[in-house]
Amino acid sequence: MHASTEELLSLRDGEAVAEAVVSHVDDCEQCQVSLGRLSMTKTALRGLPELTPADDAWQGVLARHDTIAKPVRRRFVPQLVGLAASVLAVVIVLQVLDDPGRRAVRGMPEQSTADSQLMTTTVSPAATAQPAGMNASAAAGGIPLAALISESQQLERTLRALPRGPQVVSGGTAGTIGELQDRIAMIDYQMSMGQLDGDDPDVARRLWQERIELMNSLLAVRYAQAQQVSF
Protein backbone atom coordinates (compact mmCIF):
# COMPACT_ATOMS: atom_id res chain seq x y z
CA MET A 1 0.00 0.00 0.00
CA HIS A 2 1.27 3.46 -0.92
CA ALA A 3 2.17 6.11 1.59
CA SER A 4 -0.64 8.56 2.29
CA THR A 5 -0.33 12.22 1.39
CA GLU A 6 -0.10 13.02 5.08
CA GLU A 7 2.82 10.63 5.49
CA LEU A 8 4.54 11.96 2.40
CA LEU A 9 4.14 15.50 3.68
CA SER A 10 5.68 14.48 6.99
CA LEU A 11 8.59 12.97 5.08
CA ARG A 12 8.91 16.10 2.98
CA ASP A 13 9.02 18.30 6.07
CA GLY A 14 11.41 16.10 8.02
CA GLU A 15 8.87 15.06 10.63
CA ALA A 16 8.71 11.71 12.36
CA VAL A 17 7.33 8.93 10.14
CA ALA A 18 6.95 5.20 10.78
CA GLU A 19 9.92 3.13 9.66
CA ALA A 20 7.72 0.95 7.44
CA VAL A 21 6.57 4.01 5.52
CA VAL A 22 10.12 5.23 5.03
CA SER A 23 11.14 1.82 3.70
CA HIS A 24 8.20 1.70 1.32
CA VAL A 25 8.87 5.13 -0.12
CA ASP A 26 12.54 4.22 -0.56
CA ASP A 27 11.51 1.31 -2.77
CA CYS A 28 8.44 2.81 -4.47
CA GLU A 29 9.05 5.10 -7.40
CA GLN A 30 5.44 6.21 -7.54
CA CYS A 31 5.60 7.42 -3.97
CA GLN A 32 8.89 9.10 -4.74
CA VAL A 33 7.28 10.90 -7.68
CA SER A 34 4.41 12.00 -5.42
CA LEU A 35 6.89 13.13 -2.79
CA GLY A 36 8.78 15.08 -5.43
CA ARG A 37 5.60 16.78 -6.57
CA LEU A 38 4.74 17.79 -3.03
CA SER A 39 8.18 19.31 -2.63
CA MET A 40 7.89 21.09 -5.96
CA THR A 41 4.50 22.49 -4.97
CA LYS A 42 5.93 23.85 -1.75
CA THR A 43 8.78 25.48 -3.64
CA ALA A 44 6.37 26.90 -6.19
CA LEU A 45 4.10 28.29 -3.47
CA ARG A 46 7.06 30.06 -1.92
CA GLY A 47 7.93 31.41 -5.34
CA LEU A 48 4.55 32.96 -6.04
CA PRO A 49 4.91 36.63 -6.90
CA GLU A 50 4.71 39.34 -4.33
CA LEU A 51 1.39 41.16 -4.22
CA THR A 52 1.69 44.87 -3.65
CA PRO A 53 -0.85 47.07 -1.93
CA ALA A 54 -2.27 50.22 -3.51
CA ASP A 55 0.01 53.23 -3.70
CA ASP A 56 -2.16 55.20 -1.31
CA ALA A 57 -2.37 52.44 1.30
CA TRP A 58 -0.13 54.33 3.73
CA GLN A 59 -2.31 57.42 3.40
CA GLY A 60 -5.27 55.25 4.35
CA VAL A 61 -3.50 54.00 7.46
CA LEU A 62 -2.50 57.54 8.43
CA ALA A 63 -6.01 58.83 7.94
CA ARG A 64 -7.49 56.11 10.16
CA HIS A 65 -4.71 56.50 12.70
CA ASP A 66 -5.43 60.22 12.81
CA THR A 67 -9.12 59.54 13.30
CA ILE A 68 -8.43 57.21 16.20
CA ALA A 69 -5.87 59.54 17.76
CA LYS A 70 -7.96 62.71 17.47
CA PRO A 71 -11.61 61.62 17.32
CA VAL A 72 -13.16 64.80 18.69
CA ARG A 73 -11.15 67.18 16.55
CA ARG A 74 -11.62 65.22 13.35
CA ARG A 75 -15.32 64.74 13.86
CA PHE A 76 -15.93 68.47 13.35
CA VAL A 77 -13.72 68.96 10.29
CA PRO A 78 -16.25 67.85 7.62
CA GLN A 79 -18.96 69.90 9.30
CA LEU A 80 -16.73 72.97 9.35
CA VAL A 81 -15.88 72.51 5.69
CA GLY A 82 -19.56 72.17 4.84
CA LEU A 83 -20.40 75.26 6.88
CA ALA A 84 -17.63 77.26 5.18
CA ALA A 85 -18.87 76.18 1.75
CA SER A 86 -22.44 77.18 2.62
CA VAL A 87 -21.34 80.59 3.90
CA LEU A 88 -19.28 81.11 0.78
CA ALA A 89 -22.23 80.24 -1.44
CA VAL A 90 -24.43 82.75 0.38
CA VAL A 91 -21.75 85.44 0.09
CA ILE A 92 -21.40 84.82 -3.63
CA VAL A 93 -25.13 84.99 -4.24
CA LEU A 94 -25.51 88.17 -2.16
CA GLN A 95 -22.57 89.76 -3.89
CA VAL A 96 -23.99 88.95 -7.29
CA LEU A 97 -27.44 90.23 -6.46
CA ASP A 98 -26.11 93.43 -4.90
CA ASP A 99 -23.63 94.29 -7.63
CA PRO A 100 -25.29 96.04 -10.57
CA GLY A 101 -22.08 95.99 -12.58
CA ARG A 102 -21.59 92.24 -12.28
CA ARG A 103 -21.66 91.67 -16.02
CA ALA A 104 -18.35 93.47 -16.32
CA VAL A 105 -16.71 90.86 -14.11
CA ARG A 106 -16.63 88.26 -16.84
CA GLY A 107 -14.34 90.45 -18.89
CA MET A 108 -11.89 91.19 -16.07
CA PRO A 109 -8.35 89.80 -15.87
CA GLU A 110 -7.94 86.42 -14.17
CA GLN A 111 -5.91 87.68 -11.23
CA SER A 112 -7.79 90.61 -9.86
CA THR A 113 -6.56 91.26 -6.34
CA ALA A 114 -9.83 92.70 -5.18
CA ASP A 115 -11.82 89.70 -6.29
CA SER A 116 -9.20 87.27 -5.10
CA GLN A 117 -9.77 88.58 -1.61
CA LEU A 118 -13.44 87.83 -1.97
CA MET A 119 -12.79 84.18 -2.80
CA THR A 120 -10.63 82.28 -0.38
CA THR A 121 -11.50 78.65 -0.95
CA THR A 122 -10.90 76.20 -3.77
CA VAL A 123 -14.19 74.37 -3.49
CA SER A 124 -17.33 76.22 -4.22
CA PRO A 125 -20.72 74.53 -4.54
CA ALA A 126 -21.26 76.54 -7.68
CA ALA A 127 -18.19 74.96 -9.18
CA THR A 128 -19.28 71.39 -8.67
CA ALA A 129 -22.81 71.78 -9.93
CA GLN A 130 -23.42 71.71 -13.63
CA PRO A 131 -24.49 75.16 -14.79
CA ALA A 132 -28.17 75.47 -15.65
CA GLY A 133 -28.97 74.97 -19.28
CA MET A 134 -25.59 73.51 -20.10
CA ASN A 135 -25.18 69.89 -20.97
CA ALA A 136 -22.70 67.58 -22.66
CA SER A 137 -23.85 68.52 -26.10
CA ALA A 138 -23.23 72.17 -25.38
CA ALA A 139 -19.56 71.81 -26.17
CA ALA A 140 -19.79 71.33 -29.89
CA GLY A 141 -16.45 70.73 -31.53
CA GLY A 142 -14.55 70.26 -28.22
CA ILE A 143 -14.42 68.15 -25.09
CA PRO A 144 -17.95 67.62 -23.78
CA LEU A 145 -18.81 69.93 -20.93
CA ALA A 146 -19.99 67.05 -18.76
CA ALA A 147 -16.58 65.37 -19.15
CA LEU A 148 -14.80 68.53 -18.05
CA ILE A 149 -17.06 68.89 -15.03
CA SER A 150 -16.56 65.26 -14.14
CA GLU A 151 -12.78 65.61 -14.41
CA SER A 152 -12.83 68.68 -12.22
CA GLN A 153 -14.89 66.87 -9.61
CA GLN A 154 -12.51 63.92 -9.71
CA LEU A 155 -9.59 66.25 -9.13
CA GLU A 156 -11.35 67.73 -6.13
CA ARG A 157 -11.94 64.28 -4.68
CA THR A 158 -8.28 63.40 -5.18
CA LEU A 159 -7.24 66.65 -3.59
CA ARG A 160 -9.46 66.02 -0.59
CA ALA A 161 -8.05 62.53 -0.22
CA LEU A 162 -4.53 63.86 0.27
CA PRO A 163 -3.37 64.05 3.88
CA ARG A 164 -3.50 67.38 5.59
CA GLY A 165 -0.63 69.72 4.87
CA PRO A 166 2.11 70.25 7.42
CA GLN A 167 1.82 72.96 10.05
CA VAL A 168 4.89 74.68 8.67
CA VAL A 169 5.42 75.20 4.95
CA SER A 170 7.91 77.23 3.00
CA GLY A 171 6.90 80.71 1.92
CA GLY A 172 7.24 79.77 -1.74
CA THR A 173 4.97 76.74 -1.44
CA ALA A 174 2.40 78.63 0.59
CA GLY A 175 2.46 81.44 -1.97
CA THR A 176 2.00 79.05 -4.88
CA ILE A 177 -0.86 77.24 -3.18
CA GLY A 178 -2.51 80.54 -2.27
CA GLU A 179 -2.21 81.87 -5.79
CA LEU A 180 -3.64 78.72 -7.33
CA GLN A 181 -6.51 78.73 -4.86
CA ASP A 182 -7.23 82.37 -5.63
CA ARG A 183 -7.26 81.75 -9.35
CA ILE A 184 -9.58 78.75 -8.96
CA ALA A 185 -11.85 80.82 -6.75
CA MET A 186 -11.91 83.52 -9.40
CA ILE A 187 -12.99 81.02 -12.02
CA ASP A 188 -15.67 79.72 -9.68
CA TYR A 189 -16.86 83.26 -9.30
CA GLN A 190 -16.95 83.81 -13.03
CA MET A 191 -18.84 80.56 -13.48
CA SER A 192 -21.38 81.47 -10.84
CA MET A 193 -21.95 84.69 -12.78
CA GLY A 194 -22.37 82.73 -15.96
CA GLN A 195 -24.79 80.36 -14.27
CA LEU A 196 -27.02 83.22 -13.19
CA ASP A 197 -26.82 84.94 -16.53
CA GLY A 198 -27.24 81.87 -18.72
CA ASP A 199 -23.72 82.04 -20.08
CA ASP A 200 -22.92 80.49 -23.43
CA PRO A 201 -21.46 76.94 -23.57
CA ASP A 202 -18.13 77.93 -25.09
CA VAL A 203 -17.34 80.31 -22.26
CA ALA A 204 -18.36 77.67 -19.72
CA ARG A 205 -16.18 75.09 -21.41
CA ARG A 206 -13.19 77.42 -21.42
CA LEU A 207 -13.66 78.17 -17.72
CA TRP A 208 -13.98 74.50 -16.76
CA GLN A 209 -10.88 73.65 -18.81
CA GLU A 210 -8.94 76.42 -17.12
CA ARG A 211 -10.19 75.24 -13.74
CA ILE A 212 -8.97 71.70 -14.47
CA GLU A 213 -5.52 72.98 -15.36
CA LEU A 214 -5.30 74.96 -12.15
CA MET A 215 -6.58 72.02 -10.11
CA ASN A 216 -3.91 69.83 -11.68
CA SER A 217 -1.23 72.32 -10.71
CA LEU A 218 -2.60 72.54 -7.19
CA LEU A 219 -2.72 68.77 -6.93
CA ALA A 220 0.90 68.51 -8.03
CA VAL A 221 2.02 70.98 -5.36
CA ARG A 222 -0.09 69.38 -2.62
CA TYR A 223 1.04 65.89 -3.60
CA ALA A 224 4.69 66.91 -3.43
CA GLN A 225 3.96 68.44 -0.04
CA ALA A 226 2.27 65.25 1.17
CA GLN A 227 5.18 63.14 -0.03
CA GLN A 228 7.59 65.23 2.02
CA VAL A 229 5.45 64.75 5.08
CA SER A 230 4.77 61.05 4.67
CA PHE A 231 8.16 59.73 3.74
Added chain:
Amino acid sequence: MASFSDCIVEPAIVRRASKGDMQAHAVLFRTFSPAVYTLARRMLNQPALADEILQETFLEVLGKISGFSDQGPFAAWIRRIAVNKCLMHLRSAWNRHGVGLEAGETAPGSGELADTGRPEGFAEQVQARLDLSAALERLNDTSRTVVWLHDVEGFTHREIGELMGRTASFSKSQLARAHERLQGYLGGPNTEEEKTCMRVLKSC
Protein backbone atom coordinates in the same frame (compact mmCIF):
# COMPACT_ATOMS: atom_id res chain seq x y z
CA MET B 1 8.16 36.51 -2.94
CA ALA B 2 7.34 38.88 -0.12
CA SER B 3 8.14 36.83 2.94
CA PHE B 4 8.39 38.19 6.43
CA SER B 5 11.77 36.56 6.79
CA ASP B 6 13.00 38.74 3.92
CA CYS B 7 11.94 41.91 5.68
CA ILE B 8 14.89 43.41 7.44
CA VAL B 9 14.59 46.56 9.47
CA GLU B 10 17.24 48.27 11.55
CA PRO B 11 16.65 48.13 15.32
CA ALA B 12 17.21 51.89 15.35
CA ILE B 13 14.17 52.34 13.10
CA VAL B 14 12.07 50.23 15.45
CA ARG B 15 13.27 52.29 18.41
CA ARG B 16 12.46 55.53 16.60
CA ALA B 17 9.06 54.19 15.62
CA SER B 18 8.33 53.17 19.19
CA LYS B 19 8.93 56.79 20.20
CA GLY B 20 6.33 58.01 17.71
CA ASP B 21 8.62 59.03 14.83
CA MET B 22 6.28 59.17 11.84
CA GLN B 23 9.09 58.80 9.32
CA ALA B 24 10.13 55.57 11.02
CA HIS B 25 6.51 54.43 10.88
CA ALA B 26 6.54 55.06 7.14
CA VAL B 27 9.76 53.06 6.77
CA LEU B 28 8.19 50.14 8.64
CA PHE B 29 5.16 50.31 6.39
CA ARG B 30 7.25 50.31 3.24
CA THR B 31 9.28 47.38 4.54
CA PHE B 32 6.48 45.16 5.74
CA SER B 33 3.39 46.15 3.77
CA PRO B 34 4.06 43.83 0.78
CA ALA B 35 4.48 40.85 3.10
CA VAL B 36 1.37 41.70 5.11
CA TYR B 37 -0.67 42.38 2.00
CA THR B 38 0.49 39.19 0.28
CA LEU B 39 -0.32 37.13 3.35
CA ALA B 40 -3.79 38.67 3.57
CA ARG B 41 -4.49 38.27 -0.13
CA ARG B 42 -3.44 34.62 -0.07
CA MET B 43 -5.35 33.79 3.09
CA LEU B 44 -8.52 35.75 2.39
CA ASN B 45 -8.53 35.67 -1.38
CA GLN B 46 -10.13 39.10 -1.69
CA PRO B 47 -8.22 42.29 -2.52
CA ALA B 48 -10.60 44.58 -0.65
CA LEU B 49 -10.32 42.49 2.50
CA ALA B 50 -6.56 42.39 2.13
CA ASP B 51 -6.54 46.20 2.03
CA GLU B 52 -8.58 46.23 5.20
CA ILE B 53 -6.29 43.74 6.95
CA LEU B 54 -3.26 45.76 5.89
CA GLN B 55 -4.70 48.89 7.43
CA GLU B 56 -5.84 47.15 10.60
CA THR B 57 -2.49 45.45 11.03
CA PHE B 58 -0.55 48.69 10.79
CA LEU B 59 -3.02 50.52 13.00
CA GLU B 60 -2.31 47.92 15.65
CA VAL B 61 1.43 48.13 14.99
CA LEU B 62 1.37 51.91 15.36
CA GLY B 63 -0.81 51.65 18.44
CA LYS B 64 1.26 49.04 20.21
CA ILE B 65 4.78 49.63 19.02
CA SER B 66 5.59 51.78 22.03
CA GLY B 67 5.14 48.66 24.12
CA PHE B 68 7.17 46.44 21.81
CA SER B 69 10.30 45.14 23.46
CA ASP B 70 12.97 42.94 21.99
CA GLN B 71 11.28 39.78 23.19
CA GLY B 72 11.35 38.40 19.67
CA PRO B 73 11.98 39.31 16.05
CA PHE B 74 10.05 42.34 14.93
CA ALA B 75 8.99 40.64 11.69
CA ALA B 76 7.49 37.73 13.63
CA TRP B 77 5.55 40.20 15.78
CA ILE B 78 4.01 41.93 12.76
CA ARG B 79 3.32 38.60 11.08
CA ARG B 80 1.50 37.33 14.14
CA ILE B 81 -0.67 40.43 14.23
CA ALA B 82 -1.50 40.07 10.53
CA VAL B 83 -2.27 36.35 10.81
CA ASN B 84 -4.54 36.94 13.79
CA LYS B 85 -6.38 39.69 11.91
CA CYS B 86 -6.94 37.35 8.97
CA LEU B 87 -8.10 34.50 11.19
CA MET B 88 -10.42 36.82 13.08
CA HIS B 89 -11.97 37.80 9.80
CA LEU B 90 -12.32 34.20 8.67
CA ARG B 91 -13.89 33.23 11.97
CA SER B 92 -16.36 36.08 11.76
CA ALA B 93 -17.20 35.09 8.19
CA TRP B 94 -17.72 31.50 9.26
CA ASN B 95 -19.98 32.63 12.07
CA ARG B 96 -21.87 35.14 9.98
CA HIS B 97 -22.62 32.80 7.14
CA GLY B 98 -22.89 29.69 9.25
CA VAL B 99 -20.21 28.04 7.15
CA GLY B 100 -18.26 25.38 8.92
CA LEU B 101 -14.57 24.77 8.74
CA GLU B 102 -15.15 21.91 6.38
CA ALA B 103 -16.83 24.00 3.71
CA GLY B 104 -16.07 22.94 0.18
CA GLU B 105 -13.87 24.56 -2.38
CA THR B 106 -14.90 27.25 -4.74
CA ALA B 107 -16.56 25.62 -7.67
CA PRO B 108 -14.61 25.61 -10.91
CA GLY B 109 -15.62 28.53 -13.07
CA SER B 110 -16.73 30.67 -10.17
CA GLY B 111 -15.22 33.83 -8.79
CA GLU B 112 -12.31 35.25 -10.72
CA LEU B 113 -12.36 32.33 -13.10
CA ALA B 114 -15.80 33.15 -14.43
CA ASP B 115 -16.39 32.96 -18.14
CA THR B 116 -16.64 36.49 -19.47
CA GLY B 117 -18.11 35.36 -22.75
CA ARG B 118 -15.18 36.83 -24.65
CA PRO B 119 -13.07 34.17 -26.39
CA GLU B 120 -9.75 35.82 -25.67
CA GLY B 121 -10.73 36.49 -22.03
CA PHE B 122 -11.84 32.93 -21.54
CA ALA B 123 -8.63 31.58 -23.03
CA GLU B 124 -6.64 33.69 -20.60
CA GLN B 125 -8.70 32.41 -17.73
CA VAL B 126 -8.28 28.80 -18.77
CA GLN B 127 -4.57 29.44 -18.74
CA ALA B 128 -4.88 30.98 -15.30
CA ARG B 129 -6.60 27.85 -14.00
CA LEU B 130 -3.44 25.95 -14.66
CA ASP B 131 -1.60 28.37 -12.53
CA LEU B 132 -0.80 27.48 -8.97
CA SER B 133 -2.11 30.81 -7.78
CA ALA B 134 -5.50 30.10 -9.31
CA ALA B 135 -5.51 26.60 -7.86
CA LEU B 136 -4.75 28.02 -4.43
CA GLU B 137 -7.66 30.43 -4.74
CA ARG B 138 -10.01 27.53 -5.36
CA LEU B 139 -9.26 25.91 -2.03
CA ASN B 140 -11.63 26.65 0.82
CA ASP B 141 -10.57 29.21 3.41
CA THR B 142 -9.31 26.70 5.92
CA SER B 143 -7.27 24.62 3.49
CA ARG B 144 -5.80 27.69 1.86
CA THR B 145 -4.90 29.18 5.21
CA VAL B 146 -3.23 26.01 6.43
CA VAL B 147 -1.26 25.59 3.21
CA TRP B 148 -0.05 29.16 3.27
CA LEU B 149 0.83 29.26 6.95
CA HIS B 150 2.62 25.93 6.86
CA ASP B 151 4.30 25.75 3.48
CA VAL B 152 5.10 29.42 2.96
CA GLU B 153 5.18 31.12 6.35
CA GLY B 154 6.73 28.15 8.09
CA PHE B 155 4.32 27.74 10.98
CA THR B 156 4.33 24.30 12.59
CA HIS B 157 1.19 22.16 12.74
CA ARG B 158 1.02 22.74 16.47
CA GLU B 159 1.15 26.52 16.01
CA ILE B 160 -1.49 26.42 13.28
CA GLY B 161 -3.70 24.23 15.44
CA GLU B 162 -3.42 26.73 18.30
CA LEU B 163 -4.08 29.70 16.05
CA MET B 164 -7.19 28.07 14.66
CA GLY B 165 -8.41 26.70 17.95
CA ARG B 166 -7.84 23.14 16.76
CA THR B 167 -5.19 20.46 17.08
CA ALA B 168 -1.97 19.72 15.25
CA SER B 169 -3.67 16.67 13.71
CA PHE B 170 -6.35 18.90 12.27
CA SER B 171 -3.69 21.03 10.62
CA LYS B 172 -1.92 17.96 9.24
CA SER B 173 -5.03 16.47 7.72
CA GLN B 174 -6.07 19.83 6.27
CA LEU B 175 -2.66 20.22 4.67
CA ALA B 176 -2.86 16.76 3.14
CA ARG B 177 -6.34 17.35 1.76
CA ALA B 178 -5.29 20.70 0.40
CA HIS B 179 -2.32 19.23 -1.43
CA GLU B 180 -4.41 16.44 -2.88
CA ARG B 181 -6.83 19.04 -4.23
CA LEU B 182 -4.06 21.24 -5.51
CA GLN B 183 -2.60 18.32 -7.43
CA GLY B 184 -6.04 17.65 -8.85
CA TYR B 185 -6.53 21.25 -9.93
CA LEU B 186 -3.09 21.40 -11.45
CA GLY B 187 -3.60 18.18 -13.38
CA GLY B 188 -1.89 14.82 -13.15
CA PRO B 189 1.75 14.12 -13.82
CA ASN B 190 2.92 16.42 -16.55
CA THR B 191 6.34 15.36 -17.58
CA GLU B 192 6.95 12.30 -19.74
CA GLU B 193 9.25 10.97 -17.06
CA GLU B 194 6.53 11.24 -14.46
CA LYS B 195 3.93 9.65 -16.73
CA THR B 196 6.24 6.73 -17.43
CA CYS B 197 6.85 6.27 -13.74
CA MET B 198 3.14 6.26 -13.06
CA ARG B 199 2.43 3.70 -15.80
CA VAL B 200 5.22 1.35 -14.84
CA LEU B 201 4.58 1.54 -11.14
CA LYS B 202 0.81 1.21 -11.04
CA SER B 203 1.11 -2.16 -9.37
CA CYS B 204 3.63 -0.91 -6.87
